[in-house]
Amino acid sequence: MNIQVFASEARLDEACADLIEGLLRVKPRAVLGLATGGTPLGVYRRLIDDYRKGLVSFRHATTFNLDEYVGLPEDHPESYHAYMRRNLFDHIDLPPERAHLPNGNAADLEAECRRYDALIEEAGGIDLQLLGIGHNGHIGFNEPGPALVTGTHVVELAEETRRANARFFRSVDEVPRRAITMGVGTILKARTIALIAKGTDKADIVRRALEGPITTDCPASLLQTHPQLIVLLDRDAASKLSPAALGAAAPGGRTV
Ligand code: GLP
Numbered sequence: 001m002n003i004q005v006f007a008s009e010a011r012l013d014e015a016c017a018d019l020i021e022g023l024l025r026v027k028p029r030a031v032l033g034l035a036t037g038g039t040p041l042g043v044y045r046r047l048i049d050d051y052r053k054g055l056v057s058f059r060h061a062t063t064f065n066l067d068e069y070v071g072l073p074e075d076h077p078e079s080y081h082a083y084m085r086r087n088l089f090d091h092i093d094l095p096p097e098r099a100h101l102p103n104g105n106a107a108d109l110e111a112e113c114r115r116y117d118a119l120i121e122e123a124g125g126i127d128l129q130l131l132g133i134g135h136n137g138h139i140g141f142n143e144p145g146p147a148l149v150t151g152t153h154v155v156e157l158a159e160e161t162r163r164a165n166a167r168f169f170r171s172v173d174e175v176p177r178r179a180i181t182m183g184v185g186t187i188l189k190a191r192t193i194a195l196i197a198k199g200t201d202k203a204d205i206v207r208r209a210l211e212g213p214i215t216t217d218c219p220a221s222l223l224q225t226h227p228q229l230i231v232l233l234d235r236d237a238a239s240k241l242s243p244a245a246l247g248a249a250a251p252g253g254r255t256v
Contacts, residue, residue: 003231005238013042021056028060033129036080048091058094065101066140070178102180113152129190137218141181144217150185192228197237207240
């Protein structure tokens with residue numbers, strides 16, 4: 001595990017964008033796993049800026065998003081389809097036919113989950129998966145519980161998650177109750193995972209995820225088993241990590 005702590009959000013965003021751009025430079029046909037939520041917005045802004053400056057191209061890339069709400073029209077401003085178009089896809093040269101998200105309005109959701117996993121396999125698997133973390137330790141929409149599902153599947157969202165995401169809707173009642181998400185197996189198959197977290201409100205869960213026991217009660221703790229995990233944190237999100245975690249677990253990890 002490589003933990004990097006950044007003095008500012010801007011630095012973190014820059015480093016994360018650099019990771020993605022570095023990969024695209026050596027592998028223009030890279031397959032990227034993308035995330036939504038507030039955390040990656042600065043990374044996407046940075047990618048757009050660098051694309052406009054001619055520093056990066058997504059022309060040959062393929063992307064797979066982690067998740068999508070069930071039953072929210074694709075053109076609803078809070079659907080993850082709309083989020084991705086607004087915050088990244090509409091501003092870069094990624095061919096729309098290679099920008100994939102689960103279809104939360106599919107007539108047969110189970111078939112949609114199988115289709116999504118097959119598509120990821122056909123693309124050769126994910127090279128770099130960008131991940132945020134929910135306050136309860138969810139990754140994608142894999143919620144804590146007695147068991148986790150490996151492949152893409154339909155989930156009931158935890159009330160805590162719906163409340164956290166209510167800030168994007170007019171009220172919590174409008175937040176869908178279900179979502180399609182890549183499973184933890186799908187996520188862990190990515191060759192490299194970049195986990196990003198910002199803010200003091202994430203400090204406790206970051207500590208649990210990286211230093212606590214590996215348990216389905218904290219899905220992000222399974223990331224500890226991944227051989228290529230890069231953790232990018234701002235100082236606030238890193239504030240509860242032990243010095244040992246920051247030092248020993250992080251060859252190359254540092255505060256920048
Ligand atoms: C959402 C998304 C996750 C995201 C998480 C944290 O519900 N499904 O992919 O990582 O919650 O969101 P934020 O970055 O806004 O804190």
